[in-house]
Amino acid sequence: MQASRPFRTAIVPAAGLGTRFLPTTKTVPKELLPVIDTPGIEMVAAEAAEAGASRLLIVTSPGKDAVAAHFAPQPELEATLAARGKDALAAKVRRAAELIEAGTVTQDEPKGLGHAVGCAGDALGPDEDAVAVLLPDDIVLAAPGEPSVLSRMAAVRERLGGSVLCAFDVPREQISAYGVFDVDDTVDSGDPDVKRIRGMVEKPPADQAPSTLATAGRYLLDRQIFDALKRISPGSGGELQLTDAVALLIAEGHPVHVVVHRGGRHDLGNPGSYLRAFVDFALAHPDYGPALREWLTDRLTFPDEPVRGA
Numbered sequence: 001m002q003a004s005r006p007f008r009t010a011i012v013p014a015a016g017l018g019t020r021f022l023p024t025t026k027t028v029p030k031e032l033l034p035v036i037d038t039p040g041i042e043m044v045a046a047e048a049a050e051a052g053a054s055r056l057l058i059v060t061s062p063g064k065d066a067v068a069a070h071f072a073p074q075p076e077l078e079a080t081l082a083a084r085g086k087d088a089l090a091a092k093v094r095r096a097a098e099l100i101e102a103g104t105v106t107q108d109e110p111k112g113l114g115h116a117v118g119c120a121g122d123a124l125g126p127d128e129d130a131v132a133v134l135l136p137d138d139i140v141l142a143a144p145g146e147p148s149v150l151s152r153m154a155a156v157r158e159r160l161g162g163s164v165l166c167a168f169d170v171p172r173e174q175i176s177a178y179g180v181f182d183v184d185d186t187v188d189s190g191d192p193d194v195k196r197i198r199g200m201v202e203k204p205p206a207d208q209a210p211s212t213l214a215t216a217g218r219y220l221l222d223r224q225i226f227d228a229l230k231r232i233s234p235g236s237g238g239e240l241q242l243t244d245a246v247a248l249l250i251a252e253g254h255p256v257h258v259v260v261h262r263g264g265r266h267d268l269g270n271p272g273s274y275l276r277a278f279v280d281f282a283l284a285h286p287d288y289g290p291a292l293r294e295w296l297t298d299r300l301t302f303p304d305e306p307v308r309g310a
């Protein structure tokens, strides 16, 4: 995908307090919590880079400098590891800085996702017509052998123009937690998983949701979004919603499509779903997976036995 690069900046909103992970998030930003040994934000940065991004613009809040620091080189640590012959660990230390150039913009007040994304508008170069937004809570898993969903979205923007979002089909009883798409089935995009959108609504009651297709943290937005973000009013939860700015663009005739992602997804945003993500990645890990599988099977088979840690 590196040959065609319809965007080069990926915005990652990371200004939240991470209250669901207190007390850890008193000092450790939620975005740095590990999945096995790698912070969620590094996984998201890798996805952005694979889809063609060369710059990660982290929207941060005062006191969360550690998020951007993760992407700075650590030559002394690397040298120490190299001197000890620990080249694989040194490569892990280097990876984040090598993946992508990271910068920050500050969101001083928590006024919602739309406000956070809007804070990044002035940091774009004059020639940047589109920008990606990746929510770091959402880990969107490409199907085996497939490009990431963001890469597929980039290809759709090149073909059809406008803005392209990622959609997941979720059970109707869970739909009120999401931005929900109103799909226009009358337009043939030439791909059954690429659909034209005629509206979007943030966190509707389940019985009023226009579909069960929800947005899940991946957006490829035309630069016009920054103008739309200046023209919306507070919406769901009293916050400025990115969904409402996309809906405004659609109402004004701007083309918006979704790529329906049929692969997996993890939510790192709350402890329950974070645990599932951790276990899932651990089970697939060549070093830790086999022993964990055995331990879990044993634990589930004999739940009343004392825990054996080893």
Ligand code: G1P
Residues within 6 Å of the ligand: 113, 135, 138, 177, 178, 179, 180, 202, 214, 215, 216, 217, 218, 241, 242, 243
């Ligand atoms: C945000 C967005 C929502 C989206 C969701 C999951 O909501 O506002 O449209 O569906 O992320 O990616 P949040 O989970 O921050 O409340």
